[in-house]
Amino acid sequence: MTRVVLVDDHQMFRTGVKAELGPGIEVVGEAGDVDSAVAVIKSAAPDVVLLDVHLPGGGGIEVLRRLHGNVTARFLALSVSDAAEDVIAVVRGGARGYVTKTISGPELTDAIGRVADDDAVFSPRLAGFVLDAFAATDAPSVDPELDQLTQREREVLRLIARGYAYKEIARELYISVKTVETHVSSVLRKLQLSNRHELSRWAAARRLV
Amino acid sequence: MAPMPFTGRACDHPRVTESTSVDETPRLDRRADGRLVAGVCRGIADHLGLEVVIVRLAFSLLIIAGGVGVAAYIALWVLVPSRDEPAQRDWTQFAAYGALILGLSFLTWASGLAKAALWPLVAGGLGAAVLWQQADRNQRQRWLRTTTVPLRRMWLRSLLGAFLVIGGIGGFVAQRVNATEARAVLIATAVILSGVAVIATPWLMRLWQDLDVERRERIRSQERAELAAHVHDSVLHTLTLIQRSAHDSREVQRLARSQERELRGWLYAPRADPDQTLAAAVQKIAGEVEDDHGVPIEVVCVGDCSLTAALGAMLQAAREAMVNAAKYAEAPSVSVYAEVSGDDVAIYVRDRGKGFDLDAIPRDRMGVRGSIIGRMERSGGTATVRTAPGEGTEVRLELKRS
Numbered sequence: 240m241t242r243v244v245l246v247d248d249h250q251m252f253r254t255g256v257k258a259e260l261g262p263g264i265e266v267v268g269e270a271g272d273v274d275s276a277v278a279v280i281k282s283a284a285p286d287v288v289l290l291d292v293h294l295p296g297g298g299g300i301e302v303l304r305r306l307h308g309n310v311t312a313r314f315l316a317l318s319v320s321d322a323a324e325d326v327i328a329v330v331r332g333g334a335r336g337y338v339t340k341t342i343s344g345p346e347l348t349d350a351i352g353r354v355a356d357d358d359a360v361f362s363p364r365l366a367g368f369v370l371d372a373f374a375a376t377d378a379p380s381v382d383p384e385l386d387q388l389t390q391r392e393r394e395v396l397r398l399i400a401r402g403y404a405y406k407e408i409a410r411e412l413y414i415s416v417k418t419v420e421t422h423v424s425s426v427l428r429k430l431q432l433s434n435r436h437e438l439s440r441w442a443a444a445r446r447l448v
Numbered sequence: 449m450a451p452m453p454f455t456g457r458a459c460d461h462p463r464v465t466e467s468t469s470v471d472e473t474p475r476l477d478r479r480a481d482g483r484l485v486a487g488v489c490r491g492i493a494d495h496l497g498l499e500v501v502i503v504r505l506a507f508s509l510l511i512i513a514g515g516v517g518v519a520a521y522i523a524l525w526v527l528v529p530s531r532d533e534p535a536q537r538d539w540t541q542f543a544a545y546g547a548l549i550l551g552l553s554f555l556t557w558a559s560g561l562a563k564a565a566l567w568p569l570v571a572g573g574l575g576a577a578v579l580w581q582q583a584d585r586n587q588r589q590r591w592l593r594t595t596t597v598p599l600r601r602m603w604l605r606s607l608l609g610a611f612l613v614i615g616g617i618g619g620f621v622a623q624r625v626n627a628t629e630a631r632a633v634l635i636a637t638a639v640i641l642s643g644v645a646v647i648a649t650p651w652l653m654r655l656w657q658d659l660d661v662e663r664r665e666r667i668r669s670q671e672r673a674e675l676a677a678h679v680h681d682s683v684l685h686t687l688t689l690i691q692r693s694a695h696d697s698r699e700v701q702r703l704a705r706s707q708e709r710e711l712r713g714w715l716y717a718p719r720a721d722p723d724q725t726l727a728a729a730v731q732k733i734a735g736e737v738e739d740d741h742g743v744p745i746e747v748v749c750v751g752d753c754s755l756t757a758a759l760g761a762m763l764q765a766a767r768e769a770m771v772n773a774a775k776y777a778e779a780p781s782v783s784v785y786a787e788v789s790g791d792d793v794a795i796y797v798r799d800r801g802k803g804f805d806l807d808a809i810p811r812d813r814m815g816v817r818g819s820i821i822g823r824m825e826r827s828g829g830t831a832t833v834r835t836a837p838g839e840g841t842e843v844r845l846e847l848k849r850s
Binding site: 320363364366367370371374397400401402403 | 750751783785789798842
């Protein structure tokens with residue numbers, strides 16, 4: 240049973256999500272703004288937090304800032320917009336994935352399960368952005384291990400961007416689903432930790448840092 | 449600065465005599481049309497319902513009788529708002545300005561000022577003219593409506609005017625006053641100026657702040673109006689349509705998707721031109737196909753480049769692939785991925801629909817072979833179709849940019 244806290248300022252949306260989530264997921268708490276979210280997450284100690292990006296009181300990023308590292312919960316960001324600045328901000332803030340609110344119930348259930356297992360959840364849009372930000376350039380990298388994607392990681396991301404599910408990617412590349420998950424988690428780590436020039440410039444241009 | 453009395457200009461009265469409203473008397477303002485210098489006499493004539501010639505004569509008499517008219521004219525010029533009309537200059541106006549300059553020149557020459565300090569006078573006069581032009585209410589409003597760059601120009605002009613005036617005064621002082629006196633005069637001037645500054649600064653500051661607040665408020669209300677107009681034209685309209693077609697879930701979804709895409713584009717997207725760049729063109733085509741066939745199309749673009757003829761053909765092929773997927777695949781959604789990496793351009797159109805047997809398509813069916821594969825080959829690219837019954841379809845288009 241995966242214990243989940245829903246953080247979203249729209250009551251209607253929370254109700255809708257609760258109704259759509261599959262079996263095996265238990266909603267143990269809800270919150271509609273930053274302060275109550277922090278309190279609920281601390282007291283309910285869920286496995287996964289579904290976190291809306293736009294929240295009264297500083298947004299999802301503020302919840303991440305106050306809690307990341309202090310709680311065992313993993314965060315899956317949820318937003319109505321898939322604007323690149325929203326995506327990058329929450330992922331670099333510590334979310335293990337990003338999905339848009341148009342996601343279907345089964346897909347969301349699947350994504351929650353994956354985040355609970357400490358894997359990453361990349362939407363096609365997020366994969367596209369990462370490919371863009373890590374595009375090969377001549378700029379010298381500070382830390383090659385963090386600042387560049389491997390050929391395999393690139394292939395996996397490209398397939399995600401093309402709309403492939405993990406199972407289909409595994410079949411396409413003749414690797415196991417577990418290996419696909421490892422690659423995606425590795426990309427997530429690079430996205431969170433890299434100080435790659437393009438990434439910071441990109442973030443600076445959108446006033447994120 | 450009074451209008452010259454010799455012009456017997458015919459004037460038309462804009463008064464509406466039949467009107468019974470309270471506003472029968474025109475408001476006192478300066479008018480751009482039919483004015484000679486600043487439109488003061490013209491405005492007064494309209495306001496009082498007099499012939500403009502009479503007003504001008506009266507002002508001329510006032511000027512001759514001790515110069516009160518000059519002061520009155522200047523005061524009215526500054527205080528009376530001007531009507532916002534395009535100013536038309538004609539020869540009578542030039543004549544009036546000419547006469548004005550002539551009169552001023554004569555005055556300075558006759559009073560001996562010209563001989564004493566000609567250049568300081570000219571410089572000071574020019575500076576004053578620039579500064580006063582600046583103070584023109586109409587002009588100022590025109591600048592306030594726009595943003596920073598003209599504001600900087602306004603400062604520059606003011607600075608130039610002030611520089612000229614100070615230069616003129618300085619020159620005059622240097623020529624007419626000897627060194628020891630100059631010291632005393634300078635000290636006295638400094639004391640007086642600091643006094644004026646102490647009195648005027650708080651007031652000027654407040655004025656400036658008020659102006660700033662007002663400008664910000666105006667910009668905000670303009671934005672609000674624009675947003676309201678947009679929401680009304682698009683979102684409200686779509687919501688009405690959705691209510692009316694509530695029974696047709698497919699149509700409702702199509703309307704909602706279409707509106708969402710439009711609103712998103714308006715809110716977030718950098719305004720790229722779909723006739724110029726590949727990514728914007730792919731988004732646009734996907735949107736059109738989605739609208740026509742009611743199947744959601746998810747688009748992801750990585751990299752971008754400007755369009756060429758060959759890329760245009762590629763886009764046509766991509767459109768055909770999207771239409772096929774939307775029409776025949778019976779898939780809940782279609783994924784489109786466009787990537788520009790160096791010289792390589794690739795577009796993938798994928799669905800998880802029912803798929804088909806490529807070899808079973810009759811040779812005369814144009815769809816896949818002619819519109820997609822043939823088109824790509826003619827442009828020097830390749831098209832690969834991967835499909836099998838029950839497996840979905842993926843069309844892969846690749847092209848090298850030359």
